[in-house]
Amino acid sequence: MYHIPNKYYYRLHQIRPRFKNDVENVLIYMATCLSNLSEMPSDKFAKAMNNAIKLFPGNANKKDKTINNWRTEISALFGLIETDSINQTSKPSNLAFKLSENQDLVEFFKYFLFYFQYPGGYLKPHEILDYINQGILFKPVSYLINVLQEGEKITEGRFYIDKAETTHCIFNDLRVTRQNNPRKPKNTAYLVIHNRKNNINYNWTGDVIRYAGDILDYMVIADLLVCHGNKFYLNNKNQEVIVSFIENEVIFLDYIPLYKKLNLNINDVKSLNDAWFYFVNSKLDQEIFKTDLYKYLGVDSTTYQDLVLDSINEFESKLEQGVEIKTKEIGDFGEGLVLGHEKMRIKRGKREDLLHLIQKIPTQFAVGYDIQSVEFDERKRYIEVKTTISNKKINFFSFHLTPNEWNTAESLKDRYYVYRLAISKINRELHLIQDPVGLYKSNKITMSPKDGADITFTEESSQKEKLLLWID
Template structure:
């Protein structure tokens, strides 16, 4: 019986890439949304005071009240280091642009696209001494960009959709200096993966560099592959990839071509480390002083249209057709202008309102998306069957899996309008995930607040109880 072939990175090319791994990874979407919403209104303050307030927020999440202070401190470090939720300026901490954007629009797929766009090795998400180690061996690696290229090259070679596992990515690229330092082309890595599959090789994860000197044991295969696996999972949360099978084969999500193309065509790099690559004896202080610049870099990107969730072409056409009859009746125009269709969540609610009132009213021409520039304090003007108007503020949470989050943020103008409109003002809290789309409808939020059914804090973060409104299934075409 022939012995099964094994594959292992030669010792001279092995280098383990790593990053902060959040203890809350299984709840990462829910935790990030909770923290972003809670801190977005915090003012700049000294580190001690800011951290105390953030710790309080973390203790309030689910069952965290029973956790130790050390664990909460670790959570805080992971959120700030890996996801760049906090920025420092002149000794003061403040919520970052990334955190504020997530709190305001609540699109988690957009958030992870921004995160992956700036993520690199080396980066300020790891400690200074580890940045130095990566610089000293010459590593310059953008994992998201590389993985997208790798999957495309595999598809070109095979002539069909190509997928890979975290183990294949780790052993053939992630821990191999020929890739992360020397720039081995993704096409060559795809060929290597395919060759190993044909030869049915077993990947050997027992690297001497990973051996525990005290116990003489090696980490499990899962532990070896977890860093590459993290990035693949974050790419799934960004809707760049999908995954299938028990071994998790990851593949390109072609429904998000625009974002994939943007990552591939617009490569960015934090250049402040570059001057150290030819320097000997780099000190921790030289790298540590760049930490503030790193977090400025990670938060410097905004208004990337390719990352914003969009209705696909079929959805847009369906919604346009739905409202065409009534819009034409009102204006005489043949085509619904693009501005009538709002952003992702608003568009879905716009269609919902037409379907909700269909065949019950002849006033559907009054259902409209209100331009944000008008600043009226709501997104959609709709109608009641009883010849009254309904003013709707749409709050959308978009995630991959169902999450339990009952908080969102209002602007001062939105809350003032809610007070003025009273019974005619509604908040539609739209929750979208891979399984379903539902709306929690809150009528007259001021009244619900007075009755104790919703809580509104000083930063206008609204948290509602189940009796503050009703859940409804989103009506779709």
């Protein structure tokens, strides 16, 4: 059994959300709710958040203590709230707005892991104090990536690490986690290989491996790793992002003076709490963290070329109109997929003569829908596309309509559709909600007025379809 000498043993940990098994759904829900809040006194902000948490499926009858724990876990670990302790005010963080706007959980977890370190403001002040007294300053994700790369060099092949090896050879060993990482990633890779060759066992108890295991799971969500069984490998298809993490030396500099301070006390740590959450919400503009959806989804080359051609044509049209071209976001990609879906639907219905009627409507026209399509009987179909991307299948039966979109839906009635598109590597789920205003009036979906309408629907109130990819 592998054993860390007592003088080097120290167990790293972080908040482990009680909603971890549903973390992606919860984060999107909370980011969406938070984005509708403004800065306000912290007690009122907490109450508003609690009310939103209670509306999440399954939470209606939970005790106040559980709801409060949800709020503190979300705000602490994932940095979705920024607080001004002096003025006692709170507001949604930049990360919350970014996740709500982009609906890109893969991108969100890249940012979360890029800034994640031990110690951090997600810990209680006395825990941070203890970490600093132990000399711990550790960025686990960049270290793990380096170990896996070194392992591939040594073995000249694909190299993996599991949760027990990560726990005992890395996370719980001060020879790794103290400042300057006394044991380099290459030596850790050699240690893992040596232990395998000598059939050395590890303690696999769930409570023991959970914290290192959570970080590995988050790295999979961020598309940095791929997991087969309990073996975690580098995602070498994401090499540009991998390199950015290998070279990641971004640390929370405000902690650094505390390592040398005499008579360090808990108030020194508490005074930096607000600064930590500002730190993890800074510089959220790295283009390489945006999800390359064509690569992410593994779209075949023919379809890829068609989609790229559509994008080029759209760009050329914008150039002719003198419109500024911005980076393609997930919404644009979702609209592109739905445009292809509609073309393929009409093509399969033997009405290729109608294909020219399917058009993506330029955003600047602000007509209240994204795509104008057509029925087989030549009546118009007006489509608003709402897209979410996740690393695993996500059951997120909610979306937001702007006031303009809601008014347009009310005017167009059963000609108006919302295409709710959830995209993951293992699943592409498309739900069609026809006449959302009519469904609301007949109590088949729920609506909360928030600068437009927050809609929640069910499978029964929508039509599930297989997403069709356009092929000439």
